[in-house]
Amino acid sequence: xxxxxxxxxxxxxxxxxxxxxxxNIVRRQQAAGHEVAVVVSAMAGETDRLVNWCRExxxxxxxxxxxxxxxxxxQVTSGLLALTLQALGCQARSWLGxxxxxxxxxxxxxxxxxxxxxxxxxxxMAAGEIAVIPGFQGLSDDNRITTLGRGGSDTSAxxxxxxxxxxxxxxxxxVDGVYTTDPRIVARAKKQEFVTYEEMxxxxxxxxxxLQTRSVSLAMKAGVRVQVLSSFxxxxxxxxxxxxxxxxxxxxxxxIMESRGMEAQLVTGIAHDKNEARVVLTRVPDRPxxxxxxxxxxxxxxxxxxxxxxxxxxxKGETDVTFTVPLADLARAQxxxxxxxxxxxxxxxxxxxxxxxxxxxGVGMRSHAGVAAxxxxxxxxxxxxVEAISTSEIKISVLIDEDxxxxxxxxxxxxxxxxxxx
Amino acid sequence: xxxxxxxxxxxxxxxxxxxxxxxNIVRRQQAAGHEVAVVVSAMAGETDRLVNWCRExxxxxxxxxxxxxxxxxxQVTSGLLALTLQALGCQARSWLGxxxxxxxxxxxxxxxxxxxxxxxxxxxMAAGEIAVIPGFQGLSDDNRITTLGRGGSDTSAxxxxxxxxxxxxxxxxxVDGVYTTDPRIVARAKKQEFVTYEEMxxxxxxxxxxLQTRSVSLAMKAGVRVQVLSSFxxxxxxxxxxxxxxxxxxxxxxxIMESRGMEAQLVTGIAHDKNEARVVLTRVPDRPxxxxxxxxxxxxxxxxxxxxxxxxxxxKGETDVTFTVPLADLARAQxxxxxxxxxxxxxxxxxxxxxxxxxxxGVGMRSHAGVAAxxxxxxxxxxxxVEAISTSEIKISVLIDEDxxxxxxxxxxxxxxxxxxx
Numbered sequence: 001x002x003x004x005x006x007x008x009x010x011x012x013x014x015x016x017x018x019x020x021x022x023x024n025i026v027r028r029q030q031a032a033g034h035e036v037a038v039v040v041s042a043m044a045g046e047t048d049r050l051v052n053w054c055r056e057x058x059x060x061x062x063x064x065x066x067x068x069x070x071x072x073x074x075q076v077t078s079g080l081l082a083l084t085l086q087a088l089g090c091q092a093r094s095w096l097g098x099x100x101x102x103x104x105x106x107x108x109x110x111x112x113x114x115x116x117x118x119x120x121x122x123x124x125m126a127a128g129e130i131a132v133i134p135g136f137q138g139l140s141d142d143n144r145i146t147t148l149g150r151g152g153s154d155t156s157a158x159x160x161x162x163x164x165x166x167x168x169x170x171x172x173x174x175v176d177g178v179y180t181t182d183p184r185i186v187a188r189a190k191k192q193e194f195v196t197y198e199e200m201x202x203x204x205x206x207x208x209x210x211l212q213t214r215s216v217s218l219a220m221k222a223g224v225r226v227q228v229l230s231s232f233x234x235x236x237x238x239x240x241x242x243x244x245x246x247x248x249x250x251x252x253x254x255x256i257m258e259s260r261g262m263e264a265q266l267v268t269g270i271a272h273d274k275n276e277a278r279v280v281l282t283r284v285p286d287r288p289x290x291x292x293x294x295x296x297x298x299x300x301x302x303x304x305x306x307x308x309x310x311x312x313x314x315x316k317g318e319t320d321v322t323f324t325v326p327l328a329d330l331a332r333a334q335x336x337x338x339x340x341x342x343x344x345x346x347x348x349x350x351x352x353x354x355x356x357x358x359x360x361x362g363v364g365m366r367s368h369a370g371v372a373a374x375x376x377x378x379x380x381x382x383x384x385x386v387e388a389i390s391t392s393e394i395k396i397s398v399l400i401d402e403d404x405x406x407x408x409x410x411x412x413x414x415x416x417x418x419x420x421x422x
Numbered sequence: 423x424x425x426x427x428x429x430x431x432x433x434x435x436x437x438x439x440x441x442x443x444x445x446n447i448v449r450r451q452q453a454a455g456h457e458v459a460v461v462v463s464a465m466a467g468e469t470d471r472l473v474n475w476c477r478e479x480x481x482x483x484x485x486x487x488x489x490x491x492x493x494x495x496x497q498v499t500s501g502l503l504a505l506t507l508q509a510l511g512c513q514a515r516s517w518l519g520x521x522x523x524x525x526x527x528x529x530x531x532x533x534x535x536x537x538x539x540x541x542x543x544x545x546x547m548a549a550g551e552i553a554v555i556p557g558f559q560g561l562s563d564d565n566r567i568t569t570l571g572r573g574g575s576d577t578s579a580x581x582x583x584x585x586x587x588x589x590x591x592x593x594x595x596x597v598d599g600v601y602t603t604d605p606r607i608v609a610r611a612k613k614q615e616f617v618t619y620e621e622m623x624x625x626x627x628x629x630x631x632x633l634q635t636r637s638v639s640l641a642m643k644a645g646v647r648v649q650v651l652s653s654f655x656x657x658x659x660x661x662x663x664x665x666x667x668x669x670x671x672x673x674x675x676x677x678i679m680e681s682r683g684m685e686a687q688l689v690t691g692i693a694h695d696k697n698e699a700r701v702v703l704t705r706v707p708d709r710p711x712x713x714x715x716x717x718x719x720x721x722x723x724x725x726x727x728x729x730x731x732x733x734x735x736x737x738k739g740e741t742d743v744t745f746t747v748p749l750a751d752l753a754r755a756q757x758x759x760x761x762x763x764x765x766x767x768x769x770x771x772x773x774x775x776x777x778x779x780x781x782x783x784g785v786g787m788r789s790h791a792g793v794a795a796x797x798x799x800x801x802x803x804x805x806x807x808v809e810a811i812s813t814s815e816i817k818i819s820v821l822i823d824e825d826x827x828x829x830x831x832x833x834x835x836x837x838x839x840x841x842x843x844x
Contacts, residue, residue, distance in 0.1 A: 016478035056438035057505035068501035079490035
C-alpha cells in the first residue's frame with residue numbers, strides 16, 4: 001500500500017465525460033490498495049474566463065477579490081470529481097483550500113504555501129475516503145482566499161504530497177511524459193523514463209511546458225518523487241502500468257544508470273522557447289552601478305529578465321547590454337527603459353521579438369567537456385546564427401532567429417544522438 | 423444616515439455591463455451617507471449550468487458536494503461586484519458565507535440560517551467599506567459550504583438585514599415593484615406603494631414571483647422593512663427616489679391608510695399560478711386516518727400539497743379527495759399513490775395538469791364580507807367554471823381551466839376596482 005497524490009490539469013477536467021475518465025483512473029489506484037488524494041485544476045478555459053471578468057470589472061484589480069473569483073474554477077471541479085467518484089461507488093469528499101486549510105503567505109494572486117494542516121485529511125484518507133483538493137488555492141492569515149498564480153495546481157499537488165508524506169506525486173497531463181524534445185517538431189523524440197529534478201527545472205524554465213517550474217523546485221527541496229503521465233489513456237489500463245516519466249534526484253539517477261550498466265546521458269533534452277524578446281541598450285556607460293539602474297526598475301515592475309550579456313562597446317568606457325524579457329512584458333519594459341533613458345544614459349534601445357531560445361539540458365554536462373562545442377558547430381554547419389549565449393551548470397542556451405527554431409531543434413536532437421531508432 | 427441591505431438577483435448580475443449598473447446604484451446609496459451591505463445572486467443561468475454539471479456527475483448527488491459546486495456562482499459575482507465598486511472609487515470587499523460566517527443548520531442544499539456573526543462586518547461597514555455578500559450560501563457546523571435552496575438569496579438578504587439591524591432591505595429585481603396583478607396580462611395593473619407581509623406571503627406563495635416566500639416570512643418574523651424595486655433604472659436616478667413597493671406590517675399599513683384618510687383596500691392583488699396540477703382520488707374510504715395515508719407519504723417524499731378538498735362521494739362511507747401538487751412533482755406523486763393504492767383503498771386516480779389557480783389577496787378581507795361572493799359571481803358571469811376553492815384569512819383561491827387564466831385575472835381585476843385610471 002502506498003500513499004499517492006494524483007494531479008489532473010484543466011484539459012483532463014474539461015467536462016463531465018473527461019471528469020468521469022479521471023474518476024476511473026483515480027478509482028483504479030484506490031482499488032490497488034493505495035490511499036489517494038487528488039489535486040485538480042479548473043476546467044480548461046475557465047480560469048481565462050474568470051480572469052477576463054475580473055479585468056472587465058476593474059483593469060487594476062484588487063488581487064484579494066481576484067482570488068475570490070478565480071479560485072471558484074477549482075472549487076467547481078473538485079466538487080464535481082467528488083460527486084463523480086461517489087457515482088462510481090467510492091467514498092470521496094472535497095477539501096477546499098480554506099477547509100484543510102492550506103496556509104499561504106505573501107501576496108494575493110501569487111501566494112506561497114507556508115504549511116498545510118493534514119490531520120483531518122489523513123484521517124479521512126486512512127478511513128478509505130478519496131480526498132479531492134482544488135489546486136491553486138489557499139488561505140491567507142486574515143482568513144481570505146489566496147491563489148498561487150497561474151499553473152499553481154502542480155505546486156499544490158507537490159506541496160500536498162510533501163505535507164502528507166506521499167510515496168509519489170503523479171502529475172497527469174495531456175502529454176504522456178517528458179520527451180527529449182517537442183514531438184511535434186521531432187517525430188523521433190523519445191519519451192524519457194527518468195529525468196532529474198534539475199534537468200526538469202531547466203526544461204520547464206526554458207519552455208518545455210510539462211510541469212510548472214515552482215512545483216519542480218518544491219519537489220526537489222522536499223524530496224517528493226514526481227511522475228509525469230498522461231490522463232488520456234484507454235479505459236481499463238491499470239494506472240500502475242502507465243509508462244510515464246519519473247523525476248528523480250541526481251543520486252537516484254546515478255544509481256539507476258549504474259544498475260543498468262549505463263553512463264549518465266550527456267544531454268537529456270532540447271527545449272525551445274519563442275516567448276522571449278531581446279532588448280539591446282547600446283553605449284551604456286561602463287561604470288559601477290550602471291547595470292543596476294537597468295535591472296533594478298525592471299525587477300520592481302515584476303518583469304522577469306532572463307539572459308543577460310554585456311558586450312564591450314565601440315568606444316572605451318561604454319558597453320552594449322543585451323538581455324531577454326518575456327514577450328508579453330516587452331512593451332512595458334521598453335516604455336519603462338525609455339522613461340529612464342536619462343538616468344541610465346544609453347544611446348539607443350533596439351528590440352527584437354522575432355527570436356527564439358534553444359537550450360540543451362543534461363546533468364551529464366557537468367562531467368563532460370565538448371557539449372557546447374557540439375552545439376555551436378552543429379548550428380554553424382546549418383548556417384544558423386547564434387545571437388547570444390548563456391549557460392548554467394547543466395544547460396546551454398542560445399538565442400537564434402525565430403524562423404530557424406524547428407531546424408535548430410532537429411539538428412541538435414540528432415547531434416546529441418537523441419533520435420529514437422526505428 | 424441609515425444602514426441598508428441591497429439585494430440584486432441573477433438578471434441584474436448577468437455580465438460586466440450589468441454589474442457596473444448595479445455598482446452605480448450601490449454607490450449612490452453610499453454617497454447618500456448610508457452604510458451599505460449588498461447581497462448578490464449568481465449570474466442568470468449560472469446556477470442552472472452548475473446544477474446540470476452536478477446531475478451529469480452523479481444523478482443521486484451528495485448535497486454536500488452539490489453545495490460546493492453551486493455556491494461558486496455567487497462567489498464569482500460577489501468578487502466581481504467588489505472589484506467593480508473599487509473601480510468606481512468605493513472601498514468594498516466580499517464576505518463569503520464561511521468567512522462571516524453565516525451559520526446554517528439542517529440539510530445541505532436546503533439549509534436554514536441559524537445565526538450570522540456580524541462584528542467584523544459591521545466594523546468594516548462603519549469604516550466606510552461596502553460589504554458584498556454572496557447570497558444563498560452559509561457554513562455548516564462541520565465547516566462545510568451549505569446552500570439555502572433555490573431563491574435563497576432573498577432569504578440571505580433579509581437574514582443579513584435582521585442580523586445587522588438594517589433600517590431597510592431593498593430587493594432589486596427585474597420588476598419595479600409589486601403590482602395588483604401581472605402587468606403582462608392586465609395592462610391597467612397598478613404598482614402598489616405598500617403591501618403587508620401577509621399579503622406578500624400569499625402573493626408569493628400563489629405565483630407572483632417577485633420575492634421568495636421564505637424571505638417574506640423571515641422579514642415578517644424579524645420585522646425587517648423590505649422594499650421591492652427595479653435594478654433596471656436609468657443611470658443618474660437617485661436611488662432614494664426610486665418608487666418601489668414597501669412591505670410593511672399590518673399596523674404600519676393601518677397607520678398609513680389612516681394618515682391618508684383612506685380605508686384598507688379590500689383586495690390588494692390577483693395572482694395566478696399555472697404550475698400546479700390537480701389530483702383526484704375517487705371513493706376513498708371515509709374512516710379516521712384515511713387521509714393521512716394519502717398525505718403522509720407525499721410529505722415524506724417532499725411533495726408540497728397545496729389545496730385539499732374532500733367531497734362526499736356517491737356512496738355512503740366513501741369520499742372523493744381532491745388536491746393540488748406542483749406540476750413538476752405530478753409524475754412522482756402519481757407513481758407514489760399508485761404504489762399505495764392497496765393501503766389507501768381508493769378506486770381511481772384522475773390527474774389534470776391543465777389547471778390554473780387564481781387567488782385574490784388582501785388584508786381588508788378580514789373585516790369585510792362579500793369578497794368571495796364577488797369573486798364567484800364575476801367568474802360565473804363570464805362562464806368560468808370553478809373546480810375547487812380554498813381560502814385563508816386574507817386569500818381566496820379557485821382552480822379553473824388553464825385556458826381561462828388570463829380572462830379570469832382580467833375579470834377579477836376589474837371586479838375589485840383595481841384597474842388604473844387613464
